[in-house]
Amino acid sequence: MQQTTETGSATKKFYLELVKPSHYDDDGYVIQWAKAWIPSNSLACLYGIGQVMAERKILGDDTELVINPHDEVNTVVPVKQIIRRLRDNGNRGLVCLVGVQSNQFPRAVDLARQFREAGIQCAVGGFHVSGCLAMLKDVPPDIQEAMDMGISIFAGEAEEHLDEVLQDADRGELKPVYNYMHKLPTLQEQLTPFLPDQFVHKYDGSHASFDAGRGCPFQCSFCTIINVQGRISRYRSGDDVEKIIRANHAQGITRYFISDDNFARNKNWEEIFDRMIELREDHGIPISFIIQVDVLAHKTENFVEKARRAGCKRVFIGLENINPDNLKAAKKAQNRITEYRTMLQKWRNHGIISYAGFIIGFPEDTPETVRRDIDIIKRELPVDLLGFTILTPLPGSEDHKVLHTDGVWMDPDMNKYDLEHVTTAHAKMSEQEWDDLYREAWNVYYSPDHVERLMKRAVASGIKPHGVMINCLQIHCAMKYEKVHPQQCGYFRRKVRTQRRPELPRENPVVFYPKYLIESLVKYGAIGLYALKINRLRKRIQNDPASKAYMDLALTPVDDATDEDLEMFALNDSSRAAVAKAKGEAEARAKHQSDTREKDIVAAE
Numbered sequence: 001m002q003q004t005t006e007t008g009s010a011t012k013k014f015y016l017e018l019v020k021p022s023h024y025d026d027d028g029y030v031i032q033w034a035k036a037w038i039p040s041n042s043l044a045c046l047y048g049i050g051q052v053m054a055e056r057k058i059l060g061d062d063t064e065l066v067i068n069p070h071d072e073v074n075t076v077v078p079v080k081q082i083i084r085r086l087r088d089n090g091n092r093g094l095v096c097l098v099g100v101q102s103n104q105f106p107r108a109v110d111l112a113r114q115f116r117e118a119g120i121q122c123a124v125g126g127f128h129v130s131g132c133l134a135m136l137k138d139v140p141p142d143i144q145e146a147m148d149m150g151i152s153i154f155a156g157e158a159e160e161h162l163d164e165v166l167q168d169a170d171r172g173e174l175k176p177v178y179n180y181m182h183k184l185p186t187l188q189e190q191l192t193p194f195l196p197d198q199f200v201h202k203y204d205g206s207h208a209s210f211d212a213g214r215g216c217p218f219q220c221s222f223c224t225i226i227n228v229q230g231r232i233s234r235y236r237s238g239d240d241v242e243k244i245i246r247a248n249h250a251q252g253i254t255r256y257f258i259s260d261d262n263f264a265r266n267k268n269w270e271e272i273f274d275r276m277i278e279l280r281e282d283h284g285i286p287i288s289f290i291i292q293v294d295v296l297a298h299k300t301e302n303f304v305e306k307a308r309r310a311g312c313k314r315v316f317i318g319l320e321n322i323n324p325d326n327l328k329a330a331k332k333a334q335n336r337i338t339e340y341r342t343m344l345q346k347w348r349n350h351g352i353i354s355y356a357g358f359i360i361g362f363p364e365d366t367p368e369t370v371r372r373d374i375d376i377i378k379r380e381l382p383v384d385l386l387g388f389t390i391l392t393p394l395p396g397s398e399d400h401k402v403l404h405t406d407g408v409w410m411d412p413d414m415n416k417y418d419l420e421h422v423t424t425a426h427a428k429m430s431e432q433e434w435d436d437l438y439r440e441a442w443n444v445y446y447s448p449d450h451v452e453r454l455m456k457r458a459v460a461s462g463i464k465p466h467g468v469m470i471n472c473l474q475i476h477c478a479m480k481y482e483k484v485h486p487q488q489c490g491y492f493r494r495k496v497r498t499q500r501r502p503e504l505p506r507e508n509p510v511v512f513y514p515k516y517l518i519e520s521l522v523k524y525g526a527i528g529l530y531a532l533k534i535n536r537l538r539k540r541i542q543n544d545p546a547s548k549a550y551m552d553l554a555l556t557p558v559d560d561a562t563d564e565d566l567e568m569f570a571l572n573d574s575s576r577a578a579v580a581k582a583k584g585e586a587e588a589r590a591k592h593q594s595d596t597r598e599k600d601i602v603a604a605e
Contacts, residue, residue: 012063014170015093017082018046021100021108022072024415025484028501030107033490035202036073037474039209041259042099042126043069044193049162052191058163059170069195073488074202076496077111083118091119094169096154100126102395103418105142110502112151121169123178125154128414130228131396134181136404140395142414147176156180157214157229159190184229187213187236192244197251204491207290208248209257212236213266218294220318221331222359224396225261235268238275245276249285256289264297276310287311294318295335298346308350313467315347319356319383322373324574326362331398337568337575338582342558344382348461353468356383360438361391366428367437374444376568382461382554384454385471387486388441389419390434415501420485442479446472455538457555459547469538477527493520 020043022031047069054065070077086093095115097108105128112122124146132140133155139147147153152174154165161180168174193210200208213235216225248254260266279285288311295317298304307315320335321327327335347354358377360370377383393400393410394417403410403424411423420438422431429437451472455465478489497512507515541547558564569579 013089013092014059014063014065014166015082015086015089016050016065016067016166017086017093017095018043018050018067018069019077019095019097019108019111020069020071020073021077021097021104021111023101023104023107023418024501028504029495030072030499031484031488032072032076032494032496033074034492034494035204036071036490037204038073038487039195039200039203039207039257040071040073040099041193041209041211041257043071044195044209045191045211046096046098046158046162048194049158049191051194053163053166056163058166063170065166069199071199071202072107074490076494076499079111079114083115083120086120087118091121092170093120094166094174095120095122097122097124098126100124100128101417102128102131102414103416104128106413106415106501109142109146109149109151112146113149116150121152121172121174122150123152123154123165123169123174125156125158127224127228128395129153130155130181131224131394131400133177133179134227135396135398135401141412152176152178154178154180157184159185159187181228184214184234187211187234188240189237190240192240192247194244194247197253200248200251200253205255206253207255207257208253209259210241210244211259212241212263212272213260213268216262216265218262218265218334219331219398221329221398221402222391222394223261223398224394227396227398229261233265233267235266236272237268238271241272242275242279245279245285245287254286254288256287258289258291261292262294263291264293264300264303269300269303270306273306273310277306280309280311288313290314290316292316292318295339295343298343299339304346304350304352308352312352314353314355316355316357317343317347317383319386320359321362322376322381322568323362323364323369323571324578325364325572328574329363330359336582337578340381340568341554341564341566345555345558348382348384348457348463351461351463353384353458353463353471354382355385355387355471358386358388358441359391360388360441361422361426361429361434363427365426367433370437370441371444373571374441376566376571378445378450378453380553380566380568382457384458384468385475386445387475388438388445389485390422390438392417392419392421392423418485418488439479442475446476451476451534452537452541453552455541456547456550457552459541460550460555465538465542469534473531473534477530481523481527492524 020040025031047067050067054067059065082095097112100108108124112124115122129143132143143153153176156179161178165178195208200206213233214229215231215233217231219226263269276287280287291307291312293315320330320332322337324337344354377386393403409424416423422434426434454468454472458465458468475486478484478486482489482493495516497507497509500506569575
């Protein structure tokens with residue numbers, strides 16, 4: 001299905017085909033679903049920008065700008081149809097591969113190659129090209145190969161620059177490179193991220209997506225955000241967010257994935273939350289959303305409270321590790337292990353499900369230490385969901401730049417840079433050990449006994465266990481049966497025989513289709529049985545009066561974290577030092593408060 005934006009009674013057309021590519025699985029097939037779980041904010045941003053370009057008639061009063069969005073994660077990109085449409089229009093148009101991450105770059109180039117062979121103009125933008133141009137002295141071979149093919153490279157953000165690209169394309173004069181990394185736009189009164197409802201409904205739960213801000217002040221060495229979007233907070237206004245919410249509400253969309261990498265560092269967070277609260281409480285507009293924050297967000301006065309009132313249902317937190325040595329190596333000094341339980345309990349006490357990230361492959365990691373750390377988290381931290389990734393030197397990160405500069409081996413296949421594959425060497429683990437440990441970690445955390453514990457904790461905390469159950473079901477089945485990370489999963493895997501990586505052979509239909517059918521029947525039969533099992537468990541826990549009184553170490557209220565006898569605090573010298581530091585800071589604060597009170601008493605006398 002295509003969406004057409006028409007302007008006036010134009011006599012000519014210019015087609016803007018926006019394609020968000022997926023990437024290949026280990027068998028070389030494009031990863032696609034009937035419904036994807038995570039919406040594409042990049043596609044929504046580009047579509048919203050394109051709409052305004054059409055309204056402004058940037059290509060002239062006699063030209064109609066027709067915008068067609070395609071998210072390959074939930075749609076088979078109609079390559080032949082696009083080629084035919086543009087050929088019939090004298091190839092007047094542009095195919096933009098948008099929001100392309102490193103793992104999606106090979107697929108993006110394979111798609112673009114088909115369009116270029118038909119003489120159609122193409123451009124590629126997103127984190128891969130932006131990160132490489134921002135951090136590396138020379139253009140990497142894969143990007144250079146794309147440029148040699150006649151594909152234009154767009155680095156930066158499109159809000160204030162798409163009109164130039166479209167006007168160049170309309171003249172048939174696309175530049176090889178558009179580099180706007182040093183011209184990042186402000187976001188106030190900028191163009192609204194938006195997708196029509198027929199596209200939003202292709203995502204699980206009909207989630208729309210928007211970014212309320214960009215940029216993060218921290219310096220995590222594995223992160224690409226800080227080098228692509230910058231370390232200075234750029235943010236939308238309350239009016240901007242209200243416009244987004246009202247536009248979606250008008251088409252029946254009320255659920256959102258707010259894609260800020262760290263919403264808590266958005267300097268305008270309170271105005272945005274206040275506006276969402278007003279829309280919910282005073283205007284009756286239903287709003288629910290997922291946000292990403294850092295581990296210090298709970299310390300900001302009223303942040304958690306207002307997040308809940310604004311409609312926050314789930315929060316993603318970059319926990320990453322419980323070993324201070326690993327956190328220090330990643331320049332993640334903001335993560336203090338002494339804050340973890342207090343932080344997670346505060347989100348829980350406000351009825352918000354927590355999803356924490358945990359990275360495997362830090363310098364001090366071994367199979368034994370990772371298994372130990374996961375068991376500690378299960379016992380001592382009240383986190384609901386834990387998502388695992390492999391430490392990956394993503395292009396655009398400091399880690400990648402250092403390894404590249406030092407000439408350290410990194411896997412040249414960008415398709416593997418999805419945080420699920422080992423792409424460089426580790427000092428204490430072989431590639432196979434590292435990969436096996438990553439797969440094992442999901443089973444260790446989502447073991448039957450811990451899933452039961454998670455639902456008991458939910459009931460005891462006044463959280464409906466159904467949400468925890470659904471998330472556990474999705475995560476378990478994504479890893480065990482679909483063999484992909486939950487964040488790139490969806491419902492009902494679609495495999496297209498002809499959409500396989502070019503360097504791999506195309507399977508015979510007589511072999512492919514029976515195999516695909518049998519795989520699907522076995523897989524979804526097993527998923528159905530697991531769903532029945534976990535739902536029976538949920539009902540039993542929910543109907544058991546004793547569940548409301550359930551208590552364990554993770555749920556025990558924290559009076560003074562530094563005085564707790566936790567295994568997490570005694571892992572090594574760095575853990576003990578972190579506790580001692582926190583205790584010293586607490587004592588200093590107490591003394592300061594005492595001195596202040598004494599001065600106030602003396603002044604009053």
